[in-house]
Amino acid sequence: MNGINLSVRKSNRLIEVGENLSKAAKLLVLYLIAVTPDDETELRSITIDYDELKRIINIDGKKRISTLREAEKVMDELGQNPLKFENEEVRDTVTWFSKMRYYKRKKTWQFRFHAELKPYLLELREHFTRYNFWYTLFLTPDAIKFYELMKRYEYLGTVELPLERQKFFLGVEGKYEEYYEYRRWVLDKCKQQLEKYTDIKVEYETSKKKGRKIVSHRFKIGKNKPKIVPKPLLEAQKQQVIPFLEILNEKPTGEGDVRISQTHPDLFKELTAWGGKKLMIEEMAESYGLEKMLYQYRHTKRVHDEGKVKGKPFGWFRSALKGNYADPAQDEVRKVITHKKKVAREKKDLDGLLKKRAELLNNFIKERNEICAAMVKKDPDLLAKAFGELKKKSFILFSVEIQNAPEKSDYTPAQWYEQPTQRGAFHRVLQNMFPANFSQLISTYKPRTAAIEKEINKAGGAFSKFDWGKEVK
Numbered sequence: 001m002n003g004i005n006l007s008v009r010k011s012n013r014l015i016e017v018g019e020n021l022s023k024a025a026k027l028l029v030l031y032l033i034a035v036t037p038d039d040e041t042e043l044r045s046i047t048i049d050y051d052e053l054k055r056i057i058n059i060d061g062k063k064r065i066s067t068l069r070e071a072e073k074v075m076d077e078l079g080q081n082p083l084k085f086e087n088e089e090v091r092d093t094v095t096w097f098s099k100m101r102y103y104k105r106k107k108t109w110q111f112r113f114h115a116e117l118k119p120y121l122l123e124l125r126e127h128f129t130r131y132n133f134w135y136t137l138f139l140t141p142d143a144i145k146f147y148e149l150m151k152r153y154e155y156l157g158t159v160e161l162p163l164e165r166q167k168f169f170l171g172v173e174g175k176y177e178e179y180y181e182y183r184r185w186v187l188d189k190c191k192q193q194l195e196k197y198t199d200i201k202v203e204y205e206t207s208k209k210k211g212r213k214i215v216s217h218r219f220k221i222g223k224n225k226p227k228i229v230p231k232p233l234l235e236a237q238k239q240q241v242i243p244f245l246e247i248l249n250e251k252p253t254g255e256g257d258v259r260i261s262q263t264h265p266d267l268f269k270e271l272t273a274w275g276g277k278k279l280m281i282e283e284m285a286e287s288y289g290l291e292k293m294l295y296q297y298r299h300t301k302r303v304h305d306e307g308k309v310k311g312k313p314f315g316w317f318r319s320a321l322k323g324n325y326a327d328p329a330q331d332e333v334r335k336v337i338t339h340k341k342k343v344a345r346e347k348k349d350l351d352g353l354l355k356k357r358a359e360l361l362n363n364f365i366k367e368r369n370e371i372c373a374a375m376v377k378k379d380p381d382l383l384a385k386a387f388g389e390l391k392k393k394s395f396i397l398f399s400v401e402i403q404n405a406p407e408k409s410d411y412t413p414a415q416w417y418e419q420p421t422q423r424g425a426f427h428r429v430l431q432n433m434f435p436a437n438f439s440q441l442i443s444t445y446k447p448r449t450a451a452i453e454k455e456i457n458k459a460g461g462a463f464s465k466f467d468w469g470k471e472v473k
Helices: 023-034 050-057 068-080 115-121 141-152 163-170 179-197 231-239 265-273 278-288 290-305 314-323 328-378 382-393 395-404 406-410 413-417 420-433 435-458
Strands: 007-011 046-049 083-086 091-094 097-103 108-113 128-132 158-162 200-210 213-223
Touching (some): 007 023, 007 115, 023 050, 023 068, 068 097, 108 115, 141 179, 163 179, 179 200, 179 213, 278 314, 290 314, 328 420, 382 420, 420 435
Antiparallel strands (some): 007 128, 046 108, 097 108
């Protein structure tokens, strides 16, 4: 595949669709678009064998598929996750491919894009976006779509997008109901990835609000020099073509590399000392992945040290990899570690839920305070009425406070209202006296709080009951 120009071309209409594919499926689709010639007039079949498919989907070194079964799952995903075209009147769905044929004996797939995608992929003369396939290499699936959207408007330098449309484009409709969650887990992460791995950087700011709710962002798009660039992309910048190489110049932290002679020299040295050949060891790493290699290495070393393996242990190691031998000792340790992680994760999730509940209740109280302050400002006589109710319900508390501070016995209702210890009580009484004034506020916060409390109960957490006051029936 050396010398293939991996330039992705899409109609802007095709970029502004809803989609929700995994990284494996996205890489395959983008690659198939990139290898479709610019001057094609009809959608043709594209044939890819199993080895090439693995090369494409695992191109960044991360092992996404290593078996035919895993490859079949990617095909199933492509068939079950259509694109969503939407305008003010209709939402239409179209599958990516009209044909995904698998030839069993040859281990080869044949793809043909759906006929309805033809005007969005072929003979593009205007209103289209072109970008380099390699810039998507280290991006998460939603960051790839975010990158496409920003590239689509790069020529303008700025674009305003409603929040709901953003979620539709990024495939996260119905998720991240709380704005801060969407901002933290989607927008900010996508923004960071673009700056680190691509040719553009993005800043965003609130553009429109509806009351307190943010409904739109303005994105500012500029040129960027990425911090991490694949070696093929560096070559492409010089040659104007993209050589399809396995070895990348750099990888993000945490991304695997199957060349264990470089990444794990001690393991490689041990396996060769056990009788393994260099090429065979590298092929094993390619087929089974480093995690399985390390697991069976530790397993083999332990049984060898116990005298259960005769001669050089590489043959036993190879059989263990092929047969996926279970190691009770490692599995028990892994079970303990997994349990600890699960407990820590559950505690973190519970803490997050409790924090979210507290934020909702604090916001409710804050907005209730604002409503009460406005009512009192409009009608100061309300304080005297509320004070009369308050004394009936909290006579002992007032008596104790006056006993501790005798000068308060002559306080007017307005002076009592100014006391931080009493203001919240005034507001609760005002809410119960005029429930209709607070019905919209309660209908906004109570269901959301109840939903979170349900999740807290499921997670085994506890919380104090909140008094929502009298409600309109």
